[in-house]
Amino acid sequence: MNKFLDAISDKLLPLANKLASNRYLSILRDAFMLAFPLTMFGSIVVVICNLPFLNDGTKALLNDLLGSGQSATMSIMTVFVTFGIGYYLSKSYDVEGIFGGAISFASFLILTPFFTTSDGGEKVSSVLSLDRLGAKGMFLGMIVAFLAAEIYSRTSKKGWQIKMPDSVPPAVAKSFAALIPAILTLSVFTAINAVVTVGFKTNLHDVIYNVIQVPLVGLGSSIWATLVAIFFIQFLWFFGLHGQILVNSVMDPVWNTLMFENLEAYKAGEHLPHIISKPFMETFTVGLGGSGMTLAVVIIMAFIMKKKQYRDVGRLALGAGIFNVNEPVIFGLPIVLNATILIPWVISPIIVTALNYFVMSIGLVPAPTGVSVPWTVPVFFSGMIATNSLAGGLLQIVDCLIVGCIWLPFLHMLDKQPDSAL
Template identity: 50%
Template sequence: MNRFMDVLENVLMPLADKLNNNRYLTALRDGFMVALPLIIFGSIFVVIANLPFIDRLMTEATYAQYQELIGSASSATLAIMATFVIVGIGYKLTESYGGEALFGGVTALAAFLILIPQHVDETTGVIPVGVLGAQGMFVGIITAFVSAELYRFFVNKNWQIKMPSGVPDAVSRSFSSLIPITMTLSFFLLVRIAFSFTPFETVQNFVYTSVQAPLTALGSGLTATIIAVLLTQIFWFFGLHGQIIINSVLDPIWFTLAGENLDAYNAGNELPHIVSKPFMESFIVGIGGSGMTLAVIIAIFLIGRSRQLKQLGKIGGPPGLFNVNEPIIFGLPIIMNPLVIIPWLFAPVVVTIFTYFTMAAGLVPAPYGAIVPWTMPPIISGALATNSWQGAVLQVVNMAIVFVIWWPFLKVMDKQYYENEQSEGKPTKTA
């Protein structure tokens, strides 16, 4: 066990440290955080528009009108989430260099819009909404990174218009950014023109064919999902926030998969993916937090004789209902505790495999794309993510699986804590 832990520490700790401190992954993560409130707002109204059985309470015409009125909330946020992510990434990356963050954000958005073909079929002067959402996510991310770097490059070259003293600061900063923004956007205009002479015709077609489609296919597979879950648990075991590290890399893929599912759901088509952001949030992380520790808390209440575990259950229970599990991670403890490494690593993997095949078999619908807030308590979140009661039942079964896997290890820990308390003369009963 010690040798195994040494190998993990020597291999994964340096990797995690590099990922955690990588400027681009940090900007990517923070960019999604900027967009997240808007994405959740849109998702809430997708859920409201598609509440189970609501269509049976209205006439067909009334239901259609209801969905049209409610639908504008998601159309203005969730359907064009790539635009918010782009602004967030451009802003955060420029800010990390100490530049004018706001100009970095809007320049990234403008560069992205320049690359978009502004026509739909025979109609010109319009932007296809699809490329502003999941379909355009990867182009947007790449564009935001490149535009922020170009903007910084031209600023560092001091290609700026200097205004005399006495000019208002807002005006002076606008003119100072004029040349860097012009040069950056001109570069993207040239890129658009160059691609118009290629077989791909647009940057979107090129990136989707060569980057987005292969990555989304990889990210939607069970193997890649298991690896992501396992790495999340390993990083947490060594005291690193595994969810943030893994999400920084895979959120673009998972959000894209969720967007494609939502598009298919709204069109009345079969959902193309099982794995997506709601799959991870509602059925893996969303059952007490990373490691699905709500089941651990329930087990503690049922088997705990030691004062330490009883107190931990009382402290960790309320936040655990809302998927906040730091009290369990640091109080059990989980970090660097060899007694829990087996259930901590493998319980989420078993649940991931079980959930995937349950949905693949059609016993439970796959999440249809709405992003349920990660603090939503289990059972409710499962029903909302799948728009079905089966999703709630699956979460209960998942908790039972985790409970069974953790049970013998908690018994050993509780016995150890209890005997230590007895030997030290501590009381074992609480009021």
Template identity: 50%
Template sequence: MNKFMEFLENMLLPIADKLNNNRYLTALRDGFMVALPLIIFGSIFVVIANFPFLDKLLGEDAYTAYQNALGPASAATLSIMGLFVIVGIGYKLTQSYGGEAIYGGVVAAFLILNPQELDGVTGVIPTAILGAQGMFLGIFTAFIAAELYRYFVNKNWTIKMPPGVPEAVSRSFSALIPITLTLSVFLVIRILFSFTPFDTVQNFIYTIIQEPLTALGSSLPATILAVLLCQIFWFFGLHGQIIINSVFDPIWYTLNDENLKAFQAGTELPNVITKQFIDTFLVGMGGTGMTLAVILLIFLIGKSRQVKELGKLGGPAGIFNVNEPIIFGLPIIMNPLAIFPWLLAPVVVTAVTYFAMATGIVPKPAGIIVPWTTPIGISGFLATGNSWRGAVLQIVNLLIVMAIWWPFLKIMDKNYYENEKAKK
């Protein structure tokens, strides 16, 4: 076991450290965080607009009017969340260089590369490409635009205003040439692509890159690999959620948005794996590794003072999916007795959840972004479009994790108990 752990540590720690400190992955992660309040706002109103049995209580016409009244809340946030993410990524990347961050989020570069025609009407940007469909192009555009803007600024290709000019005016003129040059680059790219069969960069990216990657990210093997790597990183003391989400979030959010559109349209949900699949049925059960099950076991079988006190300390936080007290206090990090259940339980739960949803036993995630601090049961109900079966699945998953952890926690607790008795 020691040699195996040493092998994993030597192999994974250097990779994880590089990923954790990568400027672009950090900007990607933080860019999504910028958009998160708006995404949650839109998701809340999707839930409110689709409360169960409302159509029966209000009648068809009143229910339609009710949904139409609340519709703009999600249309103005979730449907165009790509815009918010793009601005956030460009802003955070430029900020990491110490530049004028607000000008780094040059969202116009993304808009230039997209179709500006819908159903024969020019001057109209389809909202679909401002959401999930345009997410991949938006991410690449945000990185490139921010880097171009920084390059032109570092070349001092800026307008210097005389002293006494208000600071806001001076900043605007200082950014004028870098932004003009940056947008000109993207305009040239758009013109070049107009001579290809794809017509626009958006069509090219979606056809050649986004569709294949999204299909890969929605598969069970890829999801299990992501979950397993997350657990391994955490075992060695690295924030696995940050590292893995930086890579997979663009795919999972895209799949999430596709389900949301289908849910709102009343059609079949296309994806099992989504962002909410991960956040609600894995992370949303006490935090990474679903350690709410460990807390419950502590109260059921714990005898040692160390474990009992840990349960009291970690219990309230665990209800709201904060599990650092358990990870560092049990401990799970670098604990040979914890590595097997820590790695196995999330993989088993991922497979069980996937097959439960793929077979229709439980509804697929409806694309509704449920805040990650929402307690178990409530989050499963909301994430599946107000279905009680989502809550039941969370309870089943919790019992599975408890069963896997039981013998290992029993051994840990016994060791702590005997050590405490020996010290008396």
């Protein structure tokens, strides 16, 4: 068995290292993290404005007073992600990052229609629709930001710049150095917009949304794709590879888009379109003690297992586990390369996630509203905040009990092994 696991590890490690070090996946992760503080602020505003014990009049008043805090953050998330991609990608090429971010954002705006349609069907010019800057424009924003930053960085590296004398202030010199790459980059996207708008009588927002974003979001919102993602998270962690980072680097754009669509529907008082979203993945998977939902495992180790080394590890890991940090138990039990507990480690998150999806699909528990909950919020509280319902917190408690029941016989088996087998 050990030889088999070693063979798989040898095959997986190079692939995982390539994914972890991939320039574009790393930049995409960093760009979303750039927007994280803004997302949290917007989520706090949404929670305050929609507390379940408030009447409709109070909610309306709070939305009038505080609603701009959410509109200026979560509703225009594509703005920050686009700028972040341009900034970090340019820096990765050792090019001035601030100009890369600004040029990427401007390129996105060039492709964005500056008009909307009123309720009466009339065209209103010289305005930007919030949905173009939020969930609906997310994929176009990411694609354009990567392309714009690539063009800007490569033209800058080729030396297509205006060089100023050393006596010129650095800020002025950098602006002139970015002038030619900026003009070239923005000209490319202006030409693309002209061809699409005049030649095809449409805009790239609608093309990308219908051709790429809708199918990807549909796939990412399915329970089957979600269970496959969770399987790989668990499987990679078993070999000591950070499955959460590796898988989330690929899936986060989809899950975040689903989150923003839910939030827009929730604010409008409409039915939530998705069960699977970023808050679902963080609150009802990671939010149960970390990757693998190990809070129940830590409690069993700390208070039920007989061997002192397991009790010690459990009690040391309990404080961190309450806040969903579970590296102490992953490497202290250990879970990594421990064949005895491979089965519960992989199947318990899959079973619990499928159950959560089912109870939300039948309306027994509300789906997450789209409010972003910090992954370190303890169990029960994070579930209530994510769903704006007591049922969300109670579901997390049920989840922990199920995980504990699945793990208990395997931990008992581990407890009975002789020390030499540990």
